[in-house]
Amino acid sequence: xxxxxxxxxxxxxxxxxxxxxxxxxxxxxxxxxxxxxxxxxxxxxxxxxxxxxxxxxxxxxxxxxxxxxxxxxxxxxxxxxxxxxxxxxxxxxxxxxxxxxxxxxxxxxxxxxxxxxxxxxxxxxxxxxxxxxxxxxxxxxxxxxxxxxxxxxxxxxxxxxxxxxxxxxxxxxxxxxxxxxxxxxxxxxxx
Amino acid sequence: xxxxxxxxxxxxxxxxxxxxxxxxxxxxxxxxxxxxxxxxxxxxxxxxxxxxxxxxxxxxxxxxxxxxxxxxxxxxxxxxxxxxxxxxxxxxxxxxxxxxxxxxxxxxxxxxxxxxxxxxxxxxxxxxxxxxxxxxxxxxxxxxxxxxxxxxxxxxxxxxxxxxxxxxxxxxxxxxxxxxxxxxxxxxxxx
Numbered sequence: 001x002x003x004x005x006x007x008x009x010x011x012x013x014x015x016x017x018x019x020x021x022x023x024x025x026x027x028x029x030x031x032x033x034x035x036x037x038x039x040x041x042x043x044x045x046x047x048x049x050x051x052x053x054x055x056x057x058x059x060x061x062x063x064x065x066x067x068x069x070x071x072x073x074x075x076x077x078x079x080x081x082x083x084x085x086x087x088x089x090x091x092x093x094x095x096x097x098x099x100x101x102x103x104x105x106x107x108x109x110x111x112x113x114x115x116x117x118x119x120x121x122x123x124x125x126x127x128x129x130x131x132x133x134x135x136x137x138x139x140x141x142x143x144x145x146x147x148x149x150x151x152x153x154x155x156x157x158x159x160x161x162x163x164x165x166x167x168x169x170x171x172x173x174x175x176x177x178x179x180x181x182x183x184x185x186x187x188x189x190x191x
Numbered sequence: 192x193x194x195x196x197x198x199x200x201x202x203x204x205x206x207x208x209x210x211x212x213x214x215x216x217x218x219x220x221x222x223x224x225x226x227x228x229x230x231x232x233x234x235x236x237x238x239x240x241x242x243x244x245x246x247x248x249x250x251x252x253x254x255x256x257x258x259x260x261x262x263x264x265x266x267x268x269x270x271x272x273x274x275x276x277x278x279x280x281x282x283x284x285x286x287x288x289x290x291x292x293x294x295x296x297x298x299x300x301x302x303x304x305x306x307x308x309x310x311x312x313x314x315x316x317x318x319x320x321x322x323x324x325x326x327x328x329x330x331x332x333x334x335x336x337x338x339x340x341x342x343x344x345x346x347x348x349x350x351x352x353x354x355x356x357x358x359x360x361x362x363x364x365x366x367x368x369x370x371x372x373x374x375x376x377x378x379x380x381x382x
C-alpha cells in the first residue's frame with residue numbers, strides 16, 4: 001500500500017533494537033484519514049471472504065480494527081491483556097510475549113463473544129515475532145470459530161513472525177512489509 | 192441519546208459494586224454501527240467548538256474516539272497506561288485511580304502530540320469517579336493546550352465524577368446519565 005509506505009518513510013523513526021516508531025500516525029497519535037484508507041484496503045484484500053467479526057488486541061490494534069470494521073459491517077472484539085473485575089471467569093485465554101514491552105502477558109476474550117459459527121478476521125498494527133497473532137489464533141481455535149485471515153498494517157519481514165504464522169496455515173495480508181531497516185540505511189520494503 | 196439508553200436497558204448487566212457491564216456492545220465487543228451514531232451525536236453536541244485533536248485513554252476509549260474523530264476530521268491521541276520501550280522520556284504524565292480495576296496507574300502522552308495551540312476534546316466510554324478525566328485534563332493543562340470539553344458515553348450520575356469535573360469548569364456532554372442502578376430495580380436514567 002503505497003500511501004502507507006510513503007508515510008512510514010516520511011514519519012517513521014528507526015530506533016535501536018529493531019524498533020520502528022510510527023507513533024505520530026499509527027499507535028499513539030492516530031491519523032484517522034489514513035486509517036480509513038487502511039480499512040478500505042483490508043476490505044479489498046479480503047473481499048472474497050465472509051467475515052462475521054473482527055478480532056484485535058489492546059491497545060494499538062483497536063483504532064485500526066474499528067475503522068476497518070465499518071467496511072466489513074461487523075462488530076469488533078478486542079482481546080484484553082489483563083484480568084479485570086469486569087470480565088467474568090468464562091473466558092478464552094492465551095499467553096503472548098510482547099516484542100515491544102519485552103514481557104509475557106495473558107490475553108483473554110469472554111467466551112460469549114467468540115462463537116463456533118464466527119468467521120473471524122484478525123486486524124493488528126504490527127507483525128513481528130508473531131506471538132500476538134498466534135495467541136489470538138489460539139483463542140479462535142479454542143472457540144471452534146474459523147480464522148479467515150489476518151490483516152496487518154506493518155510486517156517486520158526480517159523477524160520470524162510472518163514465516164511462523166503463514167507456516168501455520170493462516171492467510172496474512174500485510175500492507176507494508178519491511179525487509180530491512182537500520183538507522184544508517186533507513187527502511188527497505190519488500191516489493 | 193435514546194438509541195444508547197435503549198441499548199443499555201436491553202444489553203447492560205448490573206453487577207455488584209456498582210459495575211455496569213456493557214461489554215457486549217461498548218468496551219469488549221464493540222458495535223461499530225452504534226459507535227457511528229455516538230460519534231455523530233458528539234459532533235452535534237460540540238458543533239459550536241473548534242476541535243483540533245481528540246484525546247482518549249487506553250483501551251476502551253480508543254474505538255469510540257477513532258469513530259468520532261471521523262466526524263471532527265481530526266487525529267486521535269490516546270494516553271497510555273504504562274511506560275513502554277517505544278515512548279521516549281519526553282512525556283506528560285499523570286496518575287489515575289481506576290474504578291474498574293481498583294488500582295492507581297500512571298498515564299503518559301508524548302509531548303510532541305499535545306501542543307499549546309491544540310483545542311482538545313476528550314472522549315471516553317465512562318465517567319464514574321472522574322479520575323481518568325481529571326488526569327487527562329492535567330496532561331492538557333501541562334501542555335498549555337485548551338480543553339474544549341469532554342464527550343462521555345455513559346456517566347454514572349450517582350458517583351462524584353460529574354460534579355467534580357463540571358465543578359472544575361470542564362464542559363461535559365454525557366450521552367446517557369445513570370442516576371441509580373441496582374440488580375433489583377435496573378437502571379434509572381436522568382431526564
